[in-house]
Amino acid sequence: VPELKPSDKDNDGESKESMDNTCGEKADGITEEGERIFCQRCYNLLYHNKVVTEEWQESLSFDRSFLSFLNKKKDAIVVTVVDIFDFPGTLLEDLDDLIGVKNPTILVANKMDLLPRDVSETRIKNWLKEKSEKLGFRNIHEIFLISAKKNWRVRELAQTISAIRSGFDDVYLIGCANVGKSELVNSFLRSTVVGGWKHEVTSSPIPGTTVGMLGLPLTIFGTTFGHNPRGFHFPQKSRYLYDTPGVVNGKQLIHLLTEEELKMVIPQKRIKPLTYNIFPGKSVFFGGLGRIDYVEGDKPVRMTIFSRLKSHITSTQRADEICQSMAVGDKTFLEPPIFSIKRASPFPPMIKGKKGYVMKGIPGTMSSKDVVFSGIGWASFGGTFDRASIDVWSPHGVGIYIREKSL
Ligand code: GDP
Known part of the structure; x- marks a missing residue:
């Protein structure tokens, strides 16, 4: 520009x-x-x-077409990276159409170190698979749950890529901004390099700052990536691992936030859950970025909150007053958003992204479903209620998902 x-x-x-x-x-x-x-x-x-303007957010939402070059390739392995804490917000929609289905594709869910220790990996994989299919991504060869930062399962991922490579394929890392692609490249280097590779790829907490296509010769990965089934120690022609620019998905709530606010939202370590008993007529805030109203139901629900943001419980009437204050840009005790920060356009008001959603319990048994605010956290609903009707709010009403089975 x-x-x-x-x-x-x-x-x-x-x-x-x-x-x-x-x-x-x-x-x-x-x-x-x-x-x-x-x-x-x-x-x-x-x-x-300023991190983002609304118009720009909209225009960037479409800025993914450059990935369509993969549709024409016949010799690539595509590694799609998502942030497990911001899923499905970080999954590009209609990926099968965009990149084609000819090439093997691995789905990698990163930042597993942020989730509580006792989550069920089977359930996470099922949620990833089910949501991905709904969003037009069916061509998944395998799903990996990793932490690039902690090098968890990165070696296994490298081995799987190596196993499905014909020895002549380039490997492309694709995904939204901030999912940890650069960190994954670094982790590949840490986990698999032979002979002390000194360079680090820049990893940044600001979404959308990995720009350009970074190509690392696969031979630097030594035998893990360099294996060639024809018997050469390394492929004769240089092949590359490409880190592609992160696509900014306009549906991600985090793109509304400034650097200061992002620091308040993005967890740096494992999230500690907090459990509350919530009665009908009460509302629960996730900072000023998420709100759940328990509108009506037969019993209190047990709500366990997984988020870095402070939760606040109040009456639904009071919650309406707080949201009205926020809508006119008045400072409230619920942050973020921080209203003193200058923005290109006013912070979007909280609206009901889901209205009158009914959670049905199985009588006499504990229910467990999650209301997910992608990138912000989630609330797990438990208890022996038969029926609980809820409204769920977020800025612009975006980033809200229901997970049918709690993690
Ligand atoms: P990219 O835009 O996809 O290249 O993402 P980056 O590699 O720049 O990472 C974005 C942010 O996520 C940085 O603050 C990283 O430190 C953080 N990050 C990346 N991988 C992990 C991970 O496995 N766990 C955690 N907790 N944070 C991670």
Whole structure:
């Protein structure tokens, strides 16, 4: 966007250094006059300290077509990475149509280190499979639950990729911004490299800052990736592992947030659950980004909350007042959003993304379903209720999902 030059004097007095989380060299260019040209996202970060504008969010939601080159390839392995804490928000819709079904595809759910220890991996895999199929991604060869940060199962993933490679395939990592693709590349390097590879790929907490297509020769992975069934130690022709630019999915709640707010939302370590008994007529807030109203039901429900954000329980009437204050930009004790932060457009109001959703218990037995705020956390519903009707709110009403079986 050449018309947006850093020379524009509208940087709100913020120092450049304090905000330089941009994709920097990889995203921008230099004009003949020697001025740096920034992508829209980096420009906003540098000169407005803004992460996203609504229009831009909308336009970026479509910015995934570049992945269609995979549709024409016959010799690729596609590794689709999602963030288990922001699923299905981080799954690109209609992937089968976009990248085709000719190439083997592995679904990798990253950041497993954030989930409680006792979650059922079978249930997670079922949820991933079921949701992916609904969202147009059926061509899944295998599902891996990993932590790139902790190197969990990364070696096994590398071995599986190696096993399905014919010895001549490039490997492409694809996925939304911030799912941990760069961290996964680093983890591959840490887990499989022979001979001390010194370079690290930049991993950043700001979504959308991995830009450009990074290609690592597969031979640097030594025998794990370099095995060639024809008997050569390494493929004769260089083959690559490509880290592709993260696609910004407009449906992700985290794209509404600034860097400061993201730090409050994204967990850095395993989430500790909190359990409450909730009666009809009560509402539960997840900071100012999620709200569940227990509208009517026969018994109290046991709600276990998994989120980094503070939960707050109040009457539904009071919850309405709080949401009205937030809608006009008044500061409330529920953060984020932080209303003192300047934004391109007002923070979207909380609205009901699901209205009158009925949870049906099986009489006499404990029920367990989850209401998921993708990227924010989830509430697990338990108890021996027969019927519980709920309303679920979020900014713009986006990012809300029901998981039929609790993790
Ligand atoms: P990319 O945009 O997909 O390349 O994502 P990055 O690799 O830059 O990672 C985005 C953020 O997620 C960074 O703050 C990482 O530290 C964090 N992250 C990546 N992998 C993991 C993981 O396995 N666990 C946790 N807890 N955080 C991770």
